[in-house]
Amino acid sequence: MGVIVQKFGGTSVADTERIRNVAKRVAKTYDAGHDVVVILSAMAGVTDQLISMASTICERPEKREMDVLLATGEQTTAALLAMTLISMKYPARSLMGFQAEVRTDCAFGNARILDIHADRIEVLLRQRNIVVIAGFQGHDCEGNITTLGRGGSDTSAVAIAAAIKADVCEIYTDVDGVYTTDPNICSKARKIKSIAYDEMLEMASLGAKVLQIRSVEFAKKYNVPIHVRSSFSQEEGTMVWSEEADMERLLVSGITCSKNDARIMVKGVPDQPGMAAKVLAPIAEAGIVVDMIIQSSPKNGTNDIAFTVPRTEYKAAMEIEQRVVEAIGAEGVYGDESIAKVSVVGIGMKSHSGVAAKMFSTLAAENINIRMISTSEIHISCVIVEKYAELAVRALHTAFGLDSDL
Amino acid sequence: MGVIVQKFGGTSVADTERIRNVAKRVAKTYDAGHDVVVILSAMAGVTDQLISMASTICERPEKREMDVLLATGEQTTAALLAMTLISMKYPARSLMGFQAEVRTDCAFGNARILDIHADRIEVLLRQRNIVVIAGFQGHDCEGNITTLGRGGSDTSAVAIAAAIKADVCEIYTDVDGVYTTDPNICSKARKIKSIAYDEMLEMASLGAKVLQIRSVEFAKKYNVPIHVRSSFSQEEGTMVWSEEADMERLLVSGITCSKNDARIMVKGVPDQPGMAAKVLAPIAEAGIVVDMIIQSSPKNGTNDIAFTVPRTEYKAAMEIEQRVVEAIGAEGVYGDESIAKVSVVGIGMKSHSGVAAKMFSTLAAENINIRMISTSEIHISCVIVEKYAELAVRALHTAFGLDSDL
Incomplete structure (x- = not known):
């Protein structure tokens, strides 16, 4: 029985029907006896909608307020997944960045995680709760809401996995793993079963889009194994871990x-x-x-x-x-x-x-x-x-x- | 120069254009030298949309998670108004319920305000900030997000006005005051210039819809003068105060x-x-x-x-x-x-x-x-x-x- 972090991206939680599928997958992992922490992105398109709404106000909205606005996206999906799990009779509880104590610097819009006090998460896990955490967000030392920049939910997931010493951080996405090259360019591209952090970092910085570079850096630093896999199939994806x-x-x-x-x-x-x-x-x-x-x-x-x-x-x-x-x-x-x-x-x-x-x-x-x-x-x-x-x-x-x- | 709380309802912040109008009104009060705290509802219709989204998940969504979901509505408008004010070169800052330290009991969906630690609000006011607070929400002693029930933003406004000893709590709405009776029924209905808390309480509990009963009870208890007025005109509305x-x-x-x-x-x-x-x-x-x-x-x-x-x-x-x-x-x-x-x-x-x-x-x-x-x-x-x-x-x-x- 392990501790498993599961992160679902925007396309995986695009509507309440897909959120139900995510809930089923989470429930299955929980039923297998694991402790489960779920990290969510905003529904696909929502972050862009919020940005476009703000852009009707002014060209460059103030960054602190932009973060308050953007944080609503992940707050919504976290609440919806938790209530879905509860409606399925699973004990679940959502936490926002400030409640999960994801402490960041105050670089609004592109904040870096400084540390995570995992006490509350760990207490909830010991009580056999499924903990659902809004990704992409944290709070600075003054209690302001911050966001981690584009793709920040991957980083949230890996950082939280590191903080609670999870056995694996599963990143569910709309592709089923990391490929030897872009399958849209090369039909003979093959899914990679296993790749080292350093290789993944090079792949990401050289153009592969499946994982955010910062999340891989974090995983390497704290030696968190990442499993990149599809939220639409049960197949194994790609393991990213140490050499x-x-x-x-x-x-x-x-x-x-x-x-x-x-x-x-x-x-x-x-x-x-x-x-x-x-x-x-x-x-x-x-x-x-x-x-x-x-x-x-x-x-x-x-x-x-x-x-x-x-x-x-x-x-x-x-x-x-x-x-x-x-x-x-x-x-x-x-x-x-x-x-x-x-x-x-x-x-x-x-x-x-x-x-x-x-x-x-x-x-x-x-x-x-x-x-x-x-x-x-x-x-x-x-x-x-x-x-x-x-x-x-x-x-x-x-x-x-x-x-x-x- | 006084301390003025201004609360704007859902129709007053229904889109970014109307939010701009709210910002102009707030700015005018600020320019007159007053300290201004603004309390906002969610955009008209948004709370109902969120409830209907949750109802696609299950008939009776769990209440704690429902509050997390609903709180996004006021978070959105607070961020948008603050960034509008900042784009107009006014120093503004949004606070969510937990940041404004609106402490409630844990009756999710219908929480009651226990107390408000106004320190942070008062520091921001002393620095001549316009403080924009998400209405309708607070947090309980465990740090969970709570909401105050329908119309709760009126109660937020009056409670915050009491906490910071505001000179008046202005409630901006889509009618221009309290009337002697429903103008839709009686064309000769007259706007009341001044009404006592007890009368307003009876009016509200007997069918007048302009103010939430709980907010009037709060105002009476802490002797906060309420000015009910229209967000679409400059006219004086109705003062609700002690006998x-x-x-x-x-x-x-x-x-x-x-x-x-x-x-x-x-x-x-x-x-x-x-x-x-x-x-x-x-x-x-x-x-x-x-x-x-x-x-x-x-x-x-x-x-x-x-x-x-x-x-x-x-x-x-x-x-x-x-x-x-x-x-x-x-x-x-x-x-x-x-x-x-x-x-x-x-x-x-x-x-x-x-x-x-x-x-x-x-x-x-x-x-x-x-x-x-x-x-x-x-x-x-x-x-x-x-x-x-x-x-x-x-x-x-x-x-x-x-x-x-x-």
Whole structure:
């Protein structure tokens, strides 16, 4: 008999009929003798509706009040699930963020969890209650309502699982697990049975959308096993846990693809010390996050510096670099929004060479030019022209032996 | 410069456009130098929507969870008004029931306010904030969310006004004050400028709907002046305050009419001690509230006992009395759902005789039979046949000199 945290996303609680299905699943786990804590998101679409209502008041609603408004979404689903369970004769009780004592900093709209006093949750569990907690919300040290930002309910779930030392944190969603790549791009994508935190983090930051990065970071820090699975089937999903856990040993676990970046190249930068800082510091000062950076070898006393920024910041970054070019006497600045970043991710890469070579030759065989490359211990990313992205993903998926048998 | 509590009902905050109008009114009061605390209801219709959503889950949703669900309505409007004020450059801050420390008992769905720790409100006021509080909700000693029952926001407003020793509690609603009678029935109804708590209590319990009885009881207990006025005009409304306050001295302040009762008569009850108890005790045991009771003079060793019950309980009460009739050997039971209770209310009656006589003769002049009579120090009620109700109201309104000059 274990302690199990179950988190259900917005599509799983989209109406009272689906909430009834969630209740049945929760009840089944409870009947098996487990202690069950349920974390809920708002009904699908509700958070967006609230944001759009606030936007009729002003363009940028004050953040503290926005959090008070948004917190109603999860409050609603938590109350509805608890009353559904009670109508089925199960002892259930809802807790809001402040009642579950999810203490956060006061960064309204994007608060970070500081700690969770699990006393009340634990007392309720000892009395054999099913505890239903509104996800996405907490309270700061002054008792203000805070929210954790988009996808924050995953983080709530993992943090609460850590606080009560749960055996597993089950994340129910509308997909049935983490896939080797996006099944919409590659029909041969395969569900991954088991993946390490670090791999999952790379997958998430490189474009896989199934789990919020912050929740995986939290899970890694407190060693909470996550089970990502579908709320619409009984099938096992994907286990996300520490590297030491028993898992399939593949060289590469997955292929990701992101189209969220743009590339900027400053050409003809004088080959003098401090020039890279002069090119990049103004970007950082504007709060724009640079991902990849590449500097060419010097030629004729100058070199080229290329880097990627989020596509949403492309225009601002280009304007900054135009001013930089004038200031440092570079040749010019060139930008490209039509790029994609394709990555291979795998813990197995740590102890194997040849992954990069295989990636480059696979892309070459498809006549796809590589514009930029970045690597870490467990991933290699290549920037390519956007229109080749899907082809690249499929080719790499096959080359690294990830295709399913179907 | 005073401390002013302003409470706005559901129709006043029905959408973000109306919330903006509320914000302008609040801002005007603030600009005049007053400290302002605003109490809000949920948007018109929202509470009913939430109840109907819960009813798709089960017939009688568990009450604690129902309160969690319902509390989202006022949370939404409080956040929206605060962000509207902030967008207009006013320092505003929303507080939920638990943050404003509105402590109640744990009678979920119909909780009573025990006390309010006004420290946080007072600190915010001293910092010249506009404090926006979600009405209708509080928290019990275990930190559970509670709600105060229908119309509870009026009670929230008066209780908070008492706690912070406000100079006045303004109740903004969709009518512009308390009228001498229902203007829909009598076109000559006149707005009352000033009315005593006790009169208002009688008016409310006898059918006037403008203020919740509990809020008036609270106001009387803590001597909080209430100003009932329209949120759609700038006109003065009706002041509700203590008898000692300066007010118009009229014999009768208003005429009320209620069609919520039914009359039951048990005929031929043996004229023996204890028979009235045998007739009425089973009604009380069934939780049915009896309003008027009349026992006729004995004739031929029996008498008749008549009483009124809420019309919603009529059937249940009739079934009970049919069993009583058999048990005590009475002649039979007769019921009538088509009755109305017409009342005249006025503190002036305390020191004047002749009000009853005038009421009876006025009804007689219209050929209206009086079926039952009840009186208190400041009201006289007559039960009549329902179809004469409007005629009776108009005749009494004229007879007691309440007609407006229009």
